[in-house]
Amino acid sequence: ELKVEQNPLFLSMQEGKNYTIYCNYSTTSDRLYWYRQDPGKSLESLFVLLSNGAVKQEGRLMASLDTKARLSTLHITAAVHDLSATYFCAVDMQGAGSYQLTFGKGTKLSVIP
Amino acid sequence: NAGVMQNPRHLVRRRGQEARLRCSPMKGHSHVYWYRQLPEEGLKFMVYLQKENIIDESGMPKERFSAEFPKEGPSILRIQQVVRGDSAAYFCASSTGWGLETQYFGPGTRLLVL
Numbered sequence: 001e002l003k004v005e006q007n008p009l010f011l012s013m014q015e016g017k018n019y020t021i022y023c024n025y026s027t028t029s030d031r032l033y034w035y036r037q038d039p040g041k042s043l044e045s046l047f048v049l050l051s052n053g054a055v056k057q058e059g060r061l062m063a064s065l066d067t068k069a070r071l072s073t074l075h076i077t078a079a080v081h082d083l084s085a086t087y088f089c090a091v092d093m094q095g096a097g098s099y100q101l102t103f104g105k106g107t108k109l110s111v112i113p
Numbered sequence: 114n115a116g117v118m119q120n121p122r123h124l125v126r127r128r129g130q131e132a133r134l135r136c137s138p139m140k141g142h143s144h145v146y147w148y149r150q151l152p153e154e155g156l157k158f159m160v161y162l163q164k165e166n167i168i169d170e171s172g173m174p175k176e177r178f179s180a181e182f183p184k185e186g187p188s189i190l191r192i193q194q195v196v197r198g199d200s201a202a203y204f205c206a207s208s209t210g211w212g213l214e215t216q217y218f219g220p221g222t223r224l225l226v227l
Contacts, residue, residue, distance in 0.1 A: 004155075033215065033216075035218075041220070041221075042204060042218045042219060042220045042221050043156070043204070043218040044218075045215050045216075045217065045218075048215050088155055088156070090155075090156075099144075099146075099161065099208070099210075099214075099216070100146065100158040100161055100169060100171075100172065101146075101148075101156070101158060101216060102158065103148075103155035103156045103157070104155050105153075105154060105155045106154075106155050
């Protein structure tokens with residue numbers, strides 16, 4: 001059974017600071033996704049990482065993937081209040097032609113002025 | 114281009130009633146996924162459908178839950194004889210299904226069972 005673990009689960013940080021969220025997964029997969037969810041809202045796709053060593057950046061967020069270590073990171077640079085949300089990583093299970101995503105429990109980020 | 118649409122957005126049912134949740138995928142998408150999210154949890158996969166076919170239902174509870182995606186019309190997730198433990202947010206996602214495609218999520222239906 002594929003397991004996806006995120007840490008930390010809760011993160012409170014001051015504006016302007018940097019921090020990293022970690023996502024570990026238990027079986028081989030070459031595809032990892034990061035989503036953002038605001039309270040009471042749906043999931044917004046942030047990044048799709050498709051191969052070992054992939055790095056993608058959008059604004060103050062940068063995601064990377066190390067498939068050998070089965071680890072992805074989401075790095076936040078100079079946090080601002082608008083980044084407060086819950087961030088999920090998800091891994092693709094490609095068995096039997098199904099593309100179901102297995103999600104971590106999420107990291108709830110609060111950026112404090 | 115409208116995104117994934119779900120309705121209703123909120124649904125209240127009493128124990129024992131039936132709940133029907135609808136999902137219209139994005140235009141051009143023929144693959145639909147249903148996920149359930151309990152409070153303070155990540156999403157859990159339930160079922161993956163293409164038009165008129167269930168591809169993977171490994172996440173569906175064995176009883177009371179069913180899903181369909183007919184040739185015409187939205188995908189429907191049906192929960193019979195709801196219980197309090199069914200209270201959750203149910204999200205639908207869609208993709209083209211071809212190659213390495215991101216799943217795009219709808220706004221969700223929040224089901225409350227009294």
